[in-house]
Amino acid sequence: MTDVPARRIALLGGGFSTDDDGLLDDWMLSHARGSRPRVCFVPTAAGDAPGYAEKFLDAFGARDCEPSVLSLFRRESGDAALRDHLLAQDVVYVGGGNTANLLAVWRVHGVDRLLREAYGRGTLLCGISAGANCWAEGSHTDSFGPLTHLPDGLGLLPGSVCPHYDSEPGRRDSYRAAVAGGALPAGWAVEDGVGALFTDGRLDEAVTRVPGARLFRVRAGQGGEPVERALECRRLAV
Structure with a gap:
C-alpha cells in the first residue's frame, strides 16, 4: 500500500525579502522533505522583477538547498519542461505582489494545475503576502488599488487569508467586515513576523520572529459581527 504524503502549506509574514535574521525561512526549510531540498521561487505576483529573484538566490x-527561479513573463521552456521542473521541487516559494494578476497568469500557463499536483505529491507550498493569499479559497488584497476581498484562489487551504494584519492601515477592519458580511469565508489573519504551517488543511504550528506578533482565526458571529481569536505562536530563537 502506497503511503499518501502529507500536504503542507506555510503562510509567511516575512522572509528573505523583508527580514535580516532569516528565521522564518529557516523555519520553513525545516519542514521541507529531504536533507538538501529543491526550492523554487515564483515571483509572478511582482511581474518576475529581476531584483526580487536575485535577492532570493542570494538568500x-x-x-543548504538547491534554489531556482520560475519566470513566466520571460518563459523559455515548454509545457513538459515546466511540469518536470515544478514537480521535482520540494518547496515552491511564492513571492508577494498582486494576487489577482498572479492567479490570472498562472492559469494561462497551467501553473495552477501543476501546483495542485505538486501539493498532492507532498511539495511544501509557501509564500508571503500574495504568495500566502493564493493558496486559500479567498483573500484580502489591494490587487485593485483599495483594500477589498477577492473570492478567488487555488482553494488548497480551506477558508480565507489576510496578510499584513497589523502593519497596513485598514487591513484589520476591512478583513473583519468581509468575513462578518459573508464576502469571504472564515480564515486566517497573519501579522508580520508570523509563520503558520498547515497539514491537510489543519493548522499544525504557528511561530513568530517578532515578540507579540500573532496569528488570528477570524469568523462571522451569530449576530453578523466578526469574531477574532488570537492563537499562541512559538517564538523563534535567533
Whole structure:
C-alpha cells in the first residue's frame, strides 16, 4: 500500500525579502522533505522583477538547498519542461505582489494545475503576502488599488487569508467586515513576523520572529459581527 504524503502549506509574514535574521525561512526549510531540498521561487505576483529573484538566490544560495527561479513573463521552456521542473521541487516559494494578476497568469500557463499536483505529491507550498493569499479559497488584497476581498484562489487551504494584519492601515477592519458580511469565508489573519504551517488543511504550528506578533482565526458571529481569536505562536530563537 502506497503511503499518501502529507500536504503542507506555510503562510509567511516575512522572509528573505523583508527580514535580516532569516528565521522564518529557516523555519520553513525545516519542514521541507529531504536533507538538501529543491526550492523554487515564483515571483509572478511582482511581474518576475529581476531584483526580487536575485535577492532570493542570494538568500537561498547561502543555505543548504538547491534554489531556482520560475519566470513566466520571460518563459523559455515548454509545457513538459515546466511540469518536470515544478514537480521535482520540494518547496515552491511564492513571492508577494498582486494576487489577482498572479492567479490570472498562472492559469494561462497551467501553473495552477501543476501546483495542485505538486501539493498532492507532498511539495511544501509557501509564500508571503500574495504568495500566502493564493493558496486559500479567498483573500484580502489591494490587487485593485483599495483594500477589498477577492473570492478567488487555488482553494488548497480551506477558508480565507489576510496578510499584513497589523502593519497596513485598514487591513484589520476591512478583513473583519468581509468575513462578518459573508464576502469571504472564515480564515486566517497573519501579522508580520508570523509563520503558520498547515497539514491537510489543519493548522499544525504557528511561530513568530517578532515578540507579540500573532496569528488570528477570524469568523462571522451569530449576530453578523466578526469574531477574532488570537492563537499562541512559538517564538523563534535567533
